[in-house]
Amino acid sequence: MKVVLENLTKIFxxxxxxxxxxxxxxxxxxxxxxxxxxxxxxxxxxxxKSTTLYMISGLQKPTSxxxxxxxxxxxxxxxxxxxxxxxxxxxxxxxHMTVMQNILFPLQNLTGKDKLTKQEMLDRAxxxxxxxxxxxxxDRKPSELSGGQQQRVAIARALVKMPRVLLLDEPLSNLDAxxxxxxxxxxxxxxxxxxxxxxFVTHDQEEAMxxxxxxxxxxxxxxxxxGKPQDVYDDPKNLFVATFLGTPPINxxxxxxxxxxxxIGDEAVMDxxxxxxxxxxxxxxxxxxxxxxxxxxxxxxxxxEVMGRDASVVSSHEASRxxxxxxxxxxxxxxxxxxxxxxxNIKPHKFFLFNKETEERVYFEVK
Amino acid sequence: xxxxxxxxKAWLYLSPAIILLLxxxxxPIFNTLRMAFLNGYGNMAAMGGAxxxxxIENFLKVIxxxxxxxxxxxxxxxxVATVPISTTLALLIAVALNSIxxxxxxxxxxxxxxYVTNSIAIGMVxxxxxxxxxxxxxxxxxxxxxxxxxxxxxxxxxxxxxxxxGSTYTANIAVMIVYIVWNALxxxxxxxxxxxxxxxxxxxxxxxxxxxxxxRVLTRITIPLLSPMLAYVIITGFIxxxxxxxxxxxxxxxxxxxxxxxxxxxxxxxxxxxxxxxDRQGLASAGAxxxxxxILVVTLFNNKVIxxxxxx
Amino acid sequence: xxxxxxxxxxQERDVRTRTIGQKIFKVLGKxxxxxxxxxxxxxxxxxxxxxxxxxxxxxxxxRQAVPTFWPRQIMWGNYAEAFxxxxxxxxxxxxxxxxxxxxxxxxxxxxxSAFAFARLEFxxxxxxxxxLLATMMIPGELFxxxxxxxxxxxxxxHTFTALIVPFLVSVFYIYLLxxxxxxxxxxxxxxxxxxxxxxxKYLxxxxxxxxxxxxxSITILKMMGAWNSYIWPKxxxxxxxxxxxxxxxxxxxTDTTGxxxxxxxxxxxxxxxxxxxxxxxxxRKYIMQGVxxxxxxx
Numbered sequence: 001m002k003v004v005l006e007n008l009t010k011i012f013x014x015x016x017x018x019x020x021x022x023x024x025x026x027x028x029x030x031x032x033x034x035x036x037x038x039x040x041x042x043x044x045x046x047x048x049k050s051t052t053l054y055m056i057s058g059l060q061k062p063t064s065x066x067x068x069x070x071x072x073x074x075x076x077x078x079x080x081x082x083x084x085x086x087x088x089x090x091x092x093x094x095x096h097m098t099v100m101q102n103i104l105f106p107l108q109n110l111t112g113k114d115k116l117t118k119q120e121m122l123d124r125a126x127x128x129x130x131x132x133x134x135x136x137x138x139d140r141k142p143s144e145l146s147g148g149q150q151q152r153v154a155i156a157r158a159l160v161k162m163p164r165v166l167l168l169d170e171p172l173s174n175l176d177a178x179x180x181x182x183x184x185x186x187x188x189x190x191x192x193x194x195x196x197x198x199x200f201v202t203h204d205q206e207e208a209m210x211x212x213x214x215x216x217x218x219x220x221x222x223x224x225x226x227g228k229p230q231d232v233y234d235d236p237k238n239l240f241v242a243t244f245l246g247t248p249p250i251n252x253x254x255x256x257x258x259x260x261x262x263x264i265g266d267e268a269v270m271d272x273x274x275x276x277x278x279x280x281x282x283x284x285x286x287x288x289x290x291x292x293x294x295x296x297x298x299x300x301x302x303x304x305e306v307m308g309r310d311a312s313v314v315s316s317h318e319a320s321r322x323x324x325x326x327x328x329x330x331x332x333x334x335x336x337x338x339x340x341x342x343x344x345n346i347k348p349h350k351f352f353l354f355n356k357e358t359e360e361r362v363y364f365e366v367k
Numbered sequence: 368x369x370x371x372x373x374x375x376k377a378w379l380y381l382s383p384a385i386i387l388l389l390x391x392x393x394x395p396i397f398n399t400l401r402m403a404f405l406n407g408y409g410n411m412a413a414m415g416g417a418x419x420x421x422x423i424e425n426f427l428k429v430i431x432x433x434x435x436x437x438x439x440x441x442x443x444x445x446x447v448a449t450v451p452i453s454t455t456l457a458l459l460i461a462v463a464l465n466s467i468x469x470x471x472x473x474x475x476x477x478x479x480x481x482y483v484t485n486s487i488a489i490g491m492v493x494x495x496x497x498x499x500x501x502x503x504x505x506x507x508x509x510x511x512x513x514x515x516x517x518x519x520x521x522x523x524x525x526x527x528x529x530x531x532x533g534s535t536y537t538a539n540i541a542v543m544i545v546y547i548v549w550n551a552l553x554x555x556x557x558x559x560x561x562x563x564x565x566x567x568x569x570x571x572x573x574x575x576x577x578x579x580x581x582x583r584v585l586t587r588i589t590i591p592l593l594s595p596m597l598a599y600v601i602i603t604g605f606i607x608x609x610x611x612x613x614x615x616x617x618x619x620x621x622x623x624x625x626x627x628x629x630x631x632x633x634x635x636x637x638x639x640x641x642x643x644x645x646d647r648q649g650l651a652s653a654g655a656x657x658x659x660x661x662i663l664v665v666t667l668f669n670n671k672v673i674x675x676x677x678x679x
Numbered sequence: 680x681x682x683x684x685x686x687x688x689x690q691e692r693d694v695r696t697r698t699i700g701q702k703i704f705k706v707l708g709k710x711x712x713x714x715x716x717x718x719x720x721x722x723x724x725x726x727x728x729x730x731x732x733x734x735x736x737x738x739x740x741x742r743q744a745v746p747t748f749w750p751r752q753i754m755w756g757n758y759a760e761a762f763x764x765x766x767x768x769x770x771x772x773x774x775x776x777x778x779x780x781x782x783x784x785x786x787x788x789x790x791x792s793a794f795a796f797a798r799l800e801f802x803x804x805x806x807x808x809x810x811l812l813a814t815m816m817i818p819g820e821l822f823x824x825x826x827x828x829x830x831x832x833x834x835x836x837h838t839f840t841a842l843i844v845p846f847l848v849s850v851f852y853i854y855l856l857x858x859x860x861x862x863x864x865x866x867x868x869x870x871x872x873x874x875x876x877x878x879x880k881y882l883x884x885x886x887x888x889x890x891x892x893x894x895x896s897i898t899i900l901k902m903m904g905a906w907n908s909y910i911w912p913k914x915x916x917x918x919x920x921x922x923x924x925x926x927x928x929x930x931x932x933t934d935t936t937g938x939x940x941x942x943x944x945x946x947x948x949x950x951x952x953x954x955x956x957x958x959x960x961x962x963r964k965y966i967m968q969g970v971x972x973x974x975x976x977x
Binding site: 373374376378381393394395398414456460463470474476478479480483484486487491493495496509511512552581612613616620621636639643648651658659662 | 708709712713715716719720722723724726727729730733741742743744745746787788789791792794795796799800801802804807811814817818820821822823824825826827828829831832844845846847848850853878903906907909910914924925928929932933941944945948951952955956958959963966967970971
């Protein structure tokens with residue numbers, strides 16, 4: 001089932017009655033989610049990603065705009081008629097019911113021609129439970145389960161009615177680091193097995209990048225960029241997207257373009273023939289700079305952190321917007337740690353220019 | 368932290384409370400037990416130098432005394448009838464209140480009003496609502512039928528004597544049930560509404576996503592999640608019910624019954640105070656202990672039944 | 680599970696009728712809810728309404744076969760008559776005196792005890808506190824019998840002392856206030872000690888202001904208790920000079936059935952009920968908070 005959002009907008013009336021200022025949670029969101037894909041809505045808190053999810057679920061009504069499931073306009077349709085499954089951030093498992101009862105609950109609400117026999121319900125519940133590998137725990141109460149297990153139950157409960165669309169609100173935020181890795185692979189697997197169009201919300205870029213087919217980066221209610229995770233990472237449209245994606249974060253330095261060359265301080269670091277003169281922010285991925293005695297950018301060397309396979313060269317530059325300029329290199333490469341300065345070479349495809357006023361990307365030909 | 372200066376200071380601060388508790392709480396526990404097991408104990412007689420045999424005669428007398436069983440019956444009927452009615456009504460009102468926005472605060476205040484009344488004073492108001500003035504039992508006519516009978520007659524029924532001369536025990540009990548329920552609602556609504564407001568909204572969102580009908584949300588989600596609060600109001604309701612006394616004084620006066628049958632609606636607590644005032648403290652103590660044991664047993668039983676249905 | 684396409688795609692028309700149906704159902708449900716609540720509210724309010732209109736009727740109007748729902752002639756005189764007949768002035772003063780004195784003394788005792796339990800260390804603290812809590816499980820009737828004898832033997836019969844002293848200590852209030860005090864960080868107390876602040880000054884300047892809502896709740900409940908008390912005063916001080924308001928009211932109008940002057944009786948009830956109502960309307964928040972925490976009437 002493809003999901004289409006058309007000029008979707010949500011405006012909340014102001015909480016503060018005096019100022020009367022409205023809050024635009026989601027602004028003019030248009031997007032088509034292809035059938036059977038796993039989509040991550042990504043952004044810092046308050047960016048409108050959860051609101052978007054709740055509008056798709058029908059729990060919140062959009063102020064304007066339309067939502068289609070396939071060719072059906074579902075904008076006016078109430079939640080229960082949309083055929084969605086929703087997994088809440090805190091799972092919202094009924095504490096007084098066993099796992100089995102929790103999973104059966106949605107099926108018992110079906111009436112009319114959708115009504116199932118007892119046996120059909122049990123079969124479906126067991127299928128859903130097996131899919132998320134909790135069929136051993138059916139008689140437990142939620143309080144007797146670990147966070148990861150509760151998450152699986154919540155997913156099973158959402159899947160058991162065979163939804164057209166599966167929605168997950170911050171599915172991993174309540175899990176510890178180890179479980180998070182495991183569970184995100186699990187979500188990926190379940191989504192691939194069922195083929196259900198799945199949309200999830202997260203503030204963790206790593207989480208979104210690792211399992212999504214498509215990510216949507218949002219900020220203050222406005223969509224910044226949509227694309228495959230690697231494409232967005234390699235080709236950010238603006239400074240926000242570039243800084244939001246990637247750990248460690250991208251190095252950002254102030255500089256200028258003059259006569260077809262990019263300058264950081266006095267050093268010309270890149271040829272960008274054809275680009276107009278302007279002040280710019282320069283984004284360089286940590287894996288995009290490499291210490292080299294003949295390098296083009298000179299930084300003050302702070303220290304080198306070796307982390308097994310990789311090493312991280314930590315340096316500083318007065319034009320840097322981040323506290324440090326960091327390079328991730330193979331730990332085989334030797335760096336003279338006693339030196340005061342370090343010179344870097346820059347890989348052009350890890351090097352982005354953004355206009356200093358608009359923070360929009362400035363494109364250039366890589367030679 | 369523990370030093371001698373702290374020690375004496377703590378005891379100094381606690382001394383007024385401890386002295387008063389020793390005299391008016393701790394001593395009574397022992398003394399009441401003692402009096403209950405001294406046959407025929409009376410304070411005046413004891414002051415006069417009389418001595419009493421140790422024994423269980425007081426308890427036997429309480430149980431043999433036929434009015435005691437009547438008191439027990441009335442108390443039990445009032446309990447069993449009012450607790451389910453008031454709890455169900457309070458639950459419905461609380462759920463309804465919780466589902467609305469406009470007028471919620473106003474209605475909440477109105478529903479709390481009976482709590483801030485004096486149960487004797489408002490009992491007198493209820494009495495006038497049921498009271499028939501200038502009644503001729505033979506021709507069945509009266510000057511004033513009382514507003515309740517007026518309402519019954521308006522709907523085509525026949526007015527009956529609720530609390531007056533010639534009224535039946537059933538009619539008397541019905542009046543008491545109406546009054547006690549009216550009086551018990553505010554506390555229960557307050558507690559249940561508080562419970563409802565603390566239930567996580569996400570459960571309702573989840574139920575909505577699954578298209579759960581309203582009635583099913585109530586029985587399968589709200590009531591189970593509210594069960595600790597429900598248990599609390601039911602248990603306190605039973606305890607209060609077994610101690611029922613002043614609401615009856617409010618409606619029937621200290622005669623504790625209609626004019627032609629004083630004492631008909633006497634309760635356990637009424638029995639204890641009657642014995643106390645007649646200087647039969649041994650009997651009163653035995654009665655109070657029996658009441659205590661009954662409350663204890665009912666509470667334990669309630670706890671056991673409720674534990675099966677309370678989900679935490 | 681894998682075949683989600685089996686999910687029936689709903690027809691547009693079907694969807695629209697369902698949506699409209701749901702909206703109608705929702706509106707009906709809301710209307711039903713309001714009707715239910717308003718009817719219940721009327722039932723709750725009716726006795727108050729009946730009390731007020733009855734109190735303003737003439738006896739002749741009250742005794743009419745067909746009741747009137749608004750007095751034809753408003754008889755303020757009933758109130759004056761009720762006031763003198765039940766001697767309400769003296770009853771008010773007695774009740775107010777007992778209420779105020781017991782509230783003040785009770786607050787002092789409660790604050791001191793709660794402070795000791797919350798902030799001071801002494802041997803046997805936990806045991807003592809546990810023992811206090813255990814006494815809360817015993818019904819009051821059990822204490823009343825012996826207290827009646829004690830008051831009698833102390834020669835306190837028919838005195839205000841008998842009405843005040845036995846109920847000065849409430850374990851529950853000590854418990855409530857102790858919980859409140861415990862939430863105040865201990866560092867504040869230690870800092871005060873370092874500065875050489877005395878316990879009493881610290882209590883007065885820091886803890887009492889922070890625990891004020893609880894103290895207000897206790898005060899209100901205590902005053903309500905004095906106002907509504909009936910059984911104990913009836914036992915130990917039912918004479919004219921010491922009578923409490925509820926007892927006085929009940930004694931002045933012994934007949935609830937038959938031919939009494941009901942308008943005057945209702946006027947008396949209204950006068951007695953009014954102060955509690957006023958207090959409630961002003962301090963609604965504290966009362967409801969206090970009650971929901973204590974679950975004790977009065």
